[in-house]
Amino acid sequence: MIMIKTGNNVSRKSAVLLFFLIGLFIISIPSSIWAQNIYTELLPPGWVRAYAYAINDSIVVAGDGYDGTTDKGFIYSNGNYTALLPPGKKGAGAKGINNSGVVVGYSYDNISDKGFIYSGGTYTNLLPPGWTAAYANAINDSGVVVGEGYVDDTWKGFIYSSGTYTELLPPGKDGAGATSINNSGVVVGYCSNNVTEKGFIYSSGTYTELLPPGWTGAVATEINDSGVVTGYGYVGAIWKGFVYSSGTYTALLPPGWTGAIATSINNIGDIVGHGSNGTTDKGFIVTSVSAMCGDVNSDGSVNIVDALLVARYDAGLPVSNFVSDVADINCDGNINIIDALLIARKDAGLPVSTWCCD
Numbered sequence: 001m002i003m004i005k006t007g008n009n010v011s012r013k014s015a016v017l018l019f020f021l022i023g024l025f026i027i028s029i030p031s032s033i034w035a036q037n038i039y040t041e042l043l044p045p046g047w048v049r050a051y052a053y054a055i056n057d058s059i060v061v062a063g064d065g066y067d068g069t070t071d072k073g074f075i076y077s078n079g080n081y082t083a084l085l086p087p088g089k090k091g092a093g094a095k096g097i098n099n100s101g102v103v104v105g106y107s108y109d110n111i112s113d114k115g116f117i118y119s120g121g122t123y124t125n126l127l128p129p130g131w132t133a134a135y136a137n138a139i140n141d142s143g144v145v146v147g148e149g150y151v152d153d154t155w156k157g158f159i160y161s162s163g164t165y166t167e168l169l170p171p172g173k174d175g176a177g178a179t180s181i182n183n184s185g186v187v188v189g190y191c192s193n194n195v196t197e198k199g200f201i202y203s204s205g206t207y208t209e210l211l212p213p214g215w216t217g218a219v220a221t222e223i224n225d226s227g228v229v230t231g232y233g234y235v236g237a238i239w240k241g242f243v244y245s246s247g248t249y250t251a252l253l254p255p256g257w258t259g260a261i262a263t264s265i266n267n268i269g270d271i272v273g274h275g276s277n278g279t280t281d282k283g284f285i286v287t288s289v290s291a292m293c294g295d296v297n298s299d300g301s302v303n304i305v306d307a308l309l310v311a312r313y314d315a316g317l318p319v320s321n322f323v324s325d326v327a328d329i330n331c332d333g334n335i336n337i338i339d340a341l342l343i344a345r346k347d348a349g350l351p352v353s354t355w356c357c358d
Helices: 012-028 304-314 337-347
Strands: 037-042 049-055 061-066 071-077 080-084 091-097 103-108 113-119 122-126 133-139 145-151 154-161 164-168 175-181 187-192 197-203 206-210 217-223 229-235 238-245 248-252 259-265 271-276 281-288
Touching: 061 103, 061 271, 061 281, 071 103, 113 145, 145 187, 154 187, 187 206, 197 229, 229 271, 238 271, 304 337
Parallel strands: 049 091, 049 259, 049 281, 071 091, 091 133, 113 133, 133 175, 154 175, 175 217, 197 217, 217 259, 238 259
Antiparallel strands: 037 281, 049 061, 049 271, 061 071, 061 091, 071 080, 091 103, 103 113, 103 133, 113 122, 133 145, 145 154, 145 175, 154 164, 175 187, 187 197, 187 217, 197 206, 217 229, 229 238, 229 259, 238 248, 259 271, 271 281
């Protein structure tokens, strides 16, 4: 039994027992624990490769890939795949899906590349006047579409709403693309000036650039209704996805993969993307698991493993995917052995007088 005195005085018995457990933990439990996110790989049966681009709040995914003979789009829902290829087209890709299940993407033939809207089994082509090519990338719940294409020797983004097209090109940039729009009408995308490619957020006529610290380039791919942005870029020798929220960037790379791109996030926080494990290109879904107070590894329970992870953290030992926001149990501004002992006490079913991080 672990016993803890109130205040900052920890019993000798508690300390000895916990340090014994820490010793066992350091020896027997690997330091890398991937419990914060759950990854699901996506590859339609018989297809050679697949790329996931968008996910709605019902966890229905839109993407595309190659079935061995033809480039096609797909819709994934509850384990089932539906292939997309507009009639008369040689190839297609699906890039966006809204909460009504309306899909946007592009298709091509021997004449031109055009965007499309797919709803209720019907395809509608999209091509801004005077443009030679267009690709629809996203659609919000109001049916407003964003995309990109080629016009007058320049690559530009566009917004399509009720039959009207609006061009997008940030000042001083020589190229741009619009990749997503949320239900508030905020658009994200990418732009370039022949030196660095950066993501951007476009709202009320103003552009804000995005580039994670230390990265050499970035593309913003999606924005949800909470203003959380996904994207990807190049850091070191690896392509990684990222999530941007309230000024903070978080990198994403599935375990064992050699590179990844985060392409979409829904309003729940589920993310899709694609990448490679070194042999096969695949899509993935990242399902976030919310952590409760003391559940530092986000496995859905507060137990001795969480206590030991806090002890490792306090000792300066490696701890992967550690949720520090729920580790300061007594809210004294520090994460230390006291917090570990409080978690251990709770796991043992003993009264805990201080548990304030809920």
